[in-house]
Amino acid sequence: MKTAIIVHSFTGNTLSVAEKLKDTLEKRGVNVYLEKIEPTGGENRNEVDPARISFQSRIDLTEFDNVVIAGPVRGFSMSPVLKAYFDQGSFKNRKVYLFVTHFFPFAFMGGKSAISQMKKFVEQREGIVLNSRIIDWKSPSRESEIRSLVDQFSKEIQ
Template identity: 40%
Template sequence: MKIGIIIHSMTGNTSLVAERIKNRLENEGHELSLERLAIIGGEDQNQSDPQKISIEPLSTNIEELDLLILGGPVRGFQASPAMKAFLGGIDKLGGKDTMIFVTHAFPFNWMGGNSAIKQMRNICTEKGANIIFTGIIDWKNSKREIQIDSLAAGVARKATKAAS
């Protein structure tokens, strides 16, 4: 199965989670690409308007993927503006199986994680994606490593099921 992981990471936390997911899926025999969104003109951490953010073109062709995994940080109790800008620039996802995960520094999912997932899910669904899995990593949680392992296992399970 050809899988693409596309992330926005400001502090490296989302990148770390994406690498763990990638390693797990590669160990299970999937073909993977991992791409980090690059903002044209550099990262402005104060920019919250996705309309004012330009993303460099990806090297990954989303249409060629069997499965798309999207990840990003929670910012201001919302999905990353850079991820929203990226998703806003996609014309359609045409029934593509899609997974979403976010990372945040809060102890409870209701403190931003749930709303960020909902926003990303809504944008993807409007573009025709088939959301098959979501997850939230609470970065300050003492069981963060267990959460990451559980997320990677859940992604791998769903990827295997989608491949069959």
């Protein structure tokens, strides 16, 4: 079984969670590929139009059984970088797991709407969303939220 973890991370917070998930999956014998995506020429945080964001290359998701998509919340929304990365792609018959990180202490402050947009985006491209999580970076229980995400996703992906 092969799993791709595709992560957009500006500050490194989202990437740190993705790396913990990757390490745990590998310890459980899962073949994991982690890709940190970055727009060509670097990220312009003011760019919100996915059509104006480009990449050198994209991986072929047909090679993977599971796909984990992770990114920060941007303006109460799915990251435009993630949207641009997957805009022309398909998740057909792929099992998909989603997580976002955001700075605010409560999920209703952007995390829920970003996850909802990501689910809709994946389902429109024929993917099957099996689980999703929100990591509230300012929450005092952040570390336990991360452990819970890693434990739950890694159990389901095996």
